[in-house]
Amino acid sequence: MDPLLQKDNVTSYLLQLQEHENKRIALEMHEGAAQNLYSVYTGLQFIEQSLQNESLKKFMNEMIRSMETGIGDIRRLSAELYPISLSTLGLMPAIKQYAVYYTSTFGIVINVKETGDSYILEEGVNLAVFRVCQEALANAAKYADVEELDIVISWQEAAIQVVILDKGRGFLKEKVIAENRAPGLLAMKERIRLIGGECYISSKINEGTEVTVIVPRMK
CATH class of the missing domain: 3.30.565.10 (Histidine kinase-like ATPase, C-terminal domain)
Known part of the structure; x- marks a missing residue:
């Protein structure tokens, strides 16, 4: 086999392996971690609505905002690794x-x-x-x-x-x-x-x- 062609085949194969792993991790983050965090997020919103103590409500609101940021970060990182919409x-x-x-x-x-x-x-x-x-x-x-x-x-x-x-x-x-x-x-x-x-x-x-x-x- 032509050495240049062989090199191309190896490079292409390594890229495919890397992208396959990126896709796997991205899917786990998007469908696993992000979804689980979103469930917690909605639960916190429900609890916030039932709180009467203003200090607790303020604290819960801060937690909800932090959760929003975390979910956004995970989704952005997932898109960096492998954009699901591409497939x-x-x-x-x-x-x-x-x-x-x-x-x-x-x-x-x-x-x-x-x-x-x-x-x-x-x-x-x-x-x-x-x-x-x-x-x-x-x-x-x-x-x-x-x-x-x-x-x-x-x-x-x-x-x-x-x-x-x-x-x-x-x-x-x-x-x-x-x-x-x-x-x-x-x-x-x-x-x-x-x-x-x-x-x-x-x-x-x-x-x-x-x-x-x-x-x-x-x-």
Whole structure:
């Protein structure tokens, strides 16, 4: 077997194992821990309504608010590990749902735009594209210093194209890669390459960063 092909097979297999474990943990968190906490949350609300002592009511209210925060944190972490909506609803709903979580966490508004008529993608393609979006958004939150950014999904006849664009600080890509400070950038390109697509990353200081993903449509 061609050594490069063998390496690709191993890399793809390891990614599948990692994603399978992420999905398992995410489901347990979403359907187990979060649901159990929600049951406790509703119980606390019921108890609060029957309390007469104002001090106890105030204390119970604080506990309820803490429970709300905990449930939200678990659901956000579950979505980070593996968005359940990606399997059930597809790429666009998963990205839109993640955009809501992202904005609530980082305060950065995501403008999600879509052109063309959508079509069904293979699960592996859905996941690879979503992970690239996730990584690009994480980088923007850490380094871009922006208040909003755009995600544009173009459903073309021959391919799907996804562009993540911010107008933030930008960076010198060659310098970052040369200094081995860009594992996330390399991982994005590798994920898309393994599904037969291309990932282009361009950035200019004080002008922003653009990540473009193009994946041919499977016939």
